Amino acid sequence: MSRLSRRAFVASALCSTALSALPSLSAAVTDQAGAQPFHHDQVVARARALAQQAYSPRAEVPQDWLKLSYDQYKAHRFRVKDSIWAKSDHSYNVDLFLPGLYFRHAVQINTVTEGMARPFGFDMSLFDRGEIAPPLSTSGALGYSGLRLRTALDVPNKKSEFCVFQGASYFRAIGIGQSYGLSARGLALKTGDPMGEEFPDFIEFWLEAPAPGQRSMVVHALMDSPSVTGAYRFTITPGATTLMDVEARLFARADLDHTGLAPLTSMFLFDRTNRDRFDDFRPNVHDSDGLLIRNGTAETLWRPLANPTHLQVSSFVDENPRGFGLMQRSRRLDTFEDLEANYHRRPSLWVEPRGDWGKGAVTLVEIPADKEIYDNVVAYWRPHAPLPAGAELPLAYRLSWGGDPDLELARVIDTAAGARIFGEPGRLMTVDFEAHPLLEGDPDDIEVHLSSPHVETSPGVLQRNPSTGGLRLAFSFAPNAENHVELRLQLRRAGAPASEVWLYRWTA
Secondary structure, three states, X not given: OOHHXXXXXXXXXXXXXXXXXXXXXXXXXXXXXXXXXXXXXXXXXXXXXXXXXXXXXXXOOOHHHHOOOHHHHHOEEEOHHHOEOOOXXXXXXXXXXXXXXXXXXXXXXXEEEXXXXXXXOOOHHHEEEOOOOOOOOOOOOOOEOEEEEEEEOOOOOOEEEEEEEEOOOEEEEOOOOOOOXXXXXXXXXXXXXXXXXXXXXXXXXXXXXXXXXXXOEEEEEEEEXXXXXXXXXXXXXXOOOEEXXXXXXXXXXXXXXXXXXXXXXXXXXXXXXXXXXXXXXXXXXXXXXXXXXXXXXXXXXXXXXXXXXXXXXXXXEEEOOOEEEEEOOOXXXXXXXXXXXXXXXXXXXXEEEOOOOOEEEEEEEEOOOOOOOOOOEEEEEEEOOOEOOOOEEEEEEEXXXXXXXXXXXXXXXXXXXXXXXXXXXXXXXXXXXXOOHHHXXXXXXXXXXXXXXXXXXXXXXXXXXXXXXOEXXXXXXXXXXXXXXXXXXXXXXXOEEOEOEEEEEEEO
8 A cells, every 4th residue: 555545544543533532413424315405505504503502422433444454444445437426427426435444433425416415325335345354334323434526637538536535624636647645624723732633524515516527516515523613615626736716614612712724734754954864765755845925915935844853833923815835846756766655746735815814824833753654744824813602704715736836936946954064063054946037147146135033144155056057055054052043045136036035943
């Protein structure tokens, strides 16, 4: 099995472990006869009504399902030829996932055709059972744990997968030619807090049947947790960059003083800043290599990711952000030398708020990790004002799964660090900027703005890098007794920004 599949399961295990101590909402998924009129306003009304009630636990699937090994779980394979709408002219097919192992609860799946919703009842016969798969209970809180979308992409006469919803409120997608990497979530609560994180669940989905040739797919979701409920509408359009327009309305059951809106979850193990900590044949291992922010004043910030030895949280205070995301800028196979994981094909994920989000902070949580199976990086928008119990919060944003957004300035494409070999003890840093029209010509015509509130830095040497065609700045600093050092760098031409702002935190 691939490392990616195992990591997705481990990530789900972590959130499911946290959820197992929490109450859940509904009983077993059952096959209900008949159809009912459907509109998204009904999902909103259900979320609002749920928030006015005490949180009620959902039943777990039977114990023999939870005791499956990873390989036994994977031995139950959904038959793609029997997916939802496979025998129709709809432009999308939908695969389903079993519960069990780390997926402790089932979710209700509904299809919506011509405005009428029908429950898609649980059917174990849709799954082929491999030799190592044991017989399982056929009664109890059974159902599906999630879904996968397929449509015609770049392979003629084939519907290819590109999007998955499974586990808590997690979902992930790819652009054409990419491999699954980082995930998004409906909502993050108390991420990094000492008392532990709360993981809201998508507990029910409604899938709008697309017309023949329709390029977008609409998915509705109902979310529930002890502290909050929510109604979500996803309009999903696959392509070289897969777009998701997200509309949500949140209803607070309790006071929400640490809420993460549009949260992203990724993995960063090592690169050339911390390569010495890992005995590994590969030079880099990560799904994402940096946090990109376009703040409310139109300043573009780049923060390389870290795998710290202690939990660290960074807050980039802002008002009405224009966008933020976790990027994978390394796009060459030889950067990773991994023929299985294909890290160079992992998507970047960019969040564009719709409307004003007010005051708050783009928040980056970096968690120590010793293996690539752990998602150890979380980024989200944290509103400055708490959401009191009983309050409602409308929310809209676009997610772009693909490459970097074009923000006009020269991008940072690599950061490296190491001990200063000659002279006084200290640290040597190199920052590479891509080839860009704003950086053409003599490097002496480019102004270097480098600063730190903690230490003095060397003036730095800026020169053309023949392997990239861009510019590289090399500089050094002595940490002295500091246990962390913040650094800020930008290249300018004639006083105007020529590059994004590079922000870096060195830790002892």
